[in-house]
Amino acid sequence: MIRGWDAVYYRELLILKRRFPKMLVSISVSPLLYLLAFSYAMGNQVRIEGHTYLEFLIPGLVAMSSMTRAFAIGSEINVARFYWHIFEEFQAAPICEIAYVLGEVLAGITRAFLSVGVILILGLLFGVVLSCNYLFWIAIFLNSFVFSSLAVGLAMVVKSHADQAMLTNFVITPMAFLGGTFFPVARLPLWAQKVLFYLPLTHASKAIREASYGNLPDVFSYLLLAFIGCFFIFMSIYCVKTARE
Amino acid sequence: MIRIEDLYKSYNNFHALKGINLHIAKGELFAYLGPNGAGKTTTIRILTGLARLTSGNAYLNGFHIEQEKRKAKEQSGVVPQLINLDQELTVFENLDIHGRLFQMRAKERGKKIHKLLGYVELDQRKDNLVKQLSGGMKRRLVIARALIHSPRILFLDEPTVGLDANIRRRIWALIKKIQQSGTTIFLTTHYIEEAEFLAERVAFLNEGRIVAIDTPQRLMSGQGTWAIDRVDDDDIKTVYFKAREEAKQFIAMQQESFTLRRVNLEDAFLALTGKKVK
Structure with a gap:
């Protein structure tokens, strides 16, 4: 039923391998700038929830970066589809839509994990050691699963590169800033907290942060992310089916 | 198949x-x-x-x-x-x-x-x-x-x-x-x-x-074997002939110069649809 997913994933891995040095620089720049800016601006004086600001920030950056890198698979699909017409090769192959979606979603998750690795190394350079337990990794997996699945579906719906960029601006950028990356959502007005409660990144940041502090995160966040991820993956399969024209 | x-x-x-x-x-x-x-x-x-x-x-x-x-x-x-x-x-x-x-x-x-x-x-x-x-x-x-x-x-x-x-x-x-x-x-x-x-x-x-x-071969044969193109009011008109000699005689009677060529699939397409393929 899902045979062929490995070919789709393997292709993405080869591209990743070829671009790895450039990609490594690219995924290091933003977190490095945030860490430099905030470590100088805040120092160790500012404490949030009993932790230094950098200890608060790094799990937030992990959540944000895993989201943006997983979502970026949509741009890759977009280029492959509209510019190189490679999507047609998959459509003409004897593989089902689930296999294609699975291969691309896993590629998005792989990219997300790479970016997390970079942030953790940068964090160490800034003297921040997080507790990278299994709950931490599960939260990252679910977060990247959600956004990678969403990206695959949206990449089938958009009609051009410009639409893809617009989606990133309207979906990802606001979430990155409001989803608990840079400040606790609890400090916002109640109405804003209610709105942000529905964003997956809010739950991902919360779960990743709690796990990295060595606390037990809220199970609800994990369940919600898993539910949203499954919903998006079904949506993506449907979108790939309807993209056949 | x-x-x-x-x-x-x-x-x-x-x-x-x-x-x-x-x-x-x-x-x-x-x-x-x-x-x-x-x-x-x-x-x-x-x-x-x-x-x-x-x-x-x-x-x-x-x-x-x-x-x-x-x-x-x-x-x-x-x-x-x-x-x-x-x-x-x-x-x-x-x-x-x-x-x-x-x-x-x-x-x-x-x-x-x-x-x-x-x-x-x-x-x-x-x-x-x-x-x-x-x-x-x-x-x-x-x-x-x-x-x-x-x-x-x-x-x-x-x-x-x-x-x-x-x-x-x-x-x-x-x-x-x-x-x-x-x-x-x-x-x-x-x-x-x-x-x-x-x-x-x-x-x-x-x-x-x-x-x-x-x-x-069969598609082309419907038109004859040889063809002569001539420019006529910004359009190209083609005359077809069964035999080469017939076409040569036609050219000899004209004052302008023409190129004699073999009939091709384009001629057959044109005859059937009134359009060119290219």
Whole structure:
């Protein structure tokens, strides 16, 4: 039923391998700038929830970066589809839509994990050691699963590169800033907290942060992310089916 | 090998295909000839699973293209009009991914890639990135890719479009070689000489309908054997003759100079549709 997913994933891995040095620089720049800016601006004086600001920030950056890198698979699909017409090769192959979606979603998750690795190394350079337990990794997996699945579906719906960029601006950028990356959502007005409660990144940041502090995160966040991820993956399969024209 | 029954395709209110019926035998090299927008690519897209049919039926080696989609796809290889290779990957990697998509085992893939690269004369380029290849090499690589899973049917959608005359002839030789190995070939083209040189049978497609199917010789013979083109009020009028002597006598009676040429498929298409293929 899902045979062929490995070919789709393997292709993405080869591209990743070829671009790895450039990609490594690219995924290091933003977190490095945030860490430099905030470590100088805040120092160790500012404490949030009993932790230094950098200890608060790094799990937030992990959540944000895993989201943006997983979502970026949509741009890759977009280029492959509209510019190189490679999507047609998959459509003409004897593989089902689930296999294609699975291969691309896993590629998005792989990219997300790479970016997390970079942030953790940068964090160490800034003297921040997080507790990278299994709950931490599960939260990252679910977060990247959600956004990678969403990206695959949206990449089938958009009609051009410009639409893809617009989606990133309207979906990802606001979430990155409001989803608990840079400040606790609890400090916002109640109405804003209610709105942000529905964003997956809010739950991902919360779960990743709690796990990295060595606390037990809220199970609800994990369940919600898993539910949203499954919903998006079904949506993506449907979108790939309807993209056949 | 390929059977199409009453195939229709509509996009909103536009009818791209209006009842196509075809039967292409095993090992045949069949050309689908028509001007741009006639429905050639739409037919190939439907047969290869890239587009849905609106109504009708189509079978590849006995497998229905919608009801037995996976089996039908396994029967065919596709060379699309636009080169859709991974430019950032090597020649080998492009072929390897395609083999994986068709669930070929590693050993089998390796052997087949080696054989095919020799076949399309790209064995020295195995580790080159695709973006480093010339247009003709890329086209040969796409053909090799379409053959990696040993398909029984090969769809070639305008395989020589944009290539210069020399490279085009090399591709023709390659297509002939593939046919000789027993593969059924469905070729779309708007190059008259390509269809004449390669095809055993030709279908003329005009505005979504097949207007004639026959061997190139029979299609052309309806017009005579020789033709003279003359410019008449910004248009080219063609006069046809059964015998060369007859045509020469006609030229002798004219004051202007004319070029005598053999009748081609374009003449047959023009006679049937009132349009040129190109």
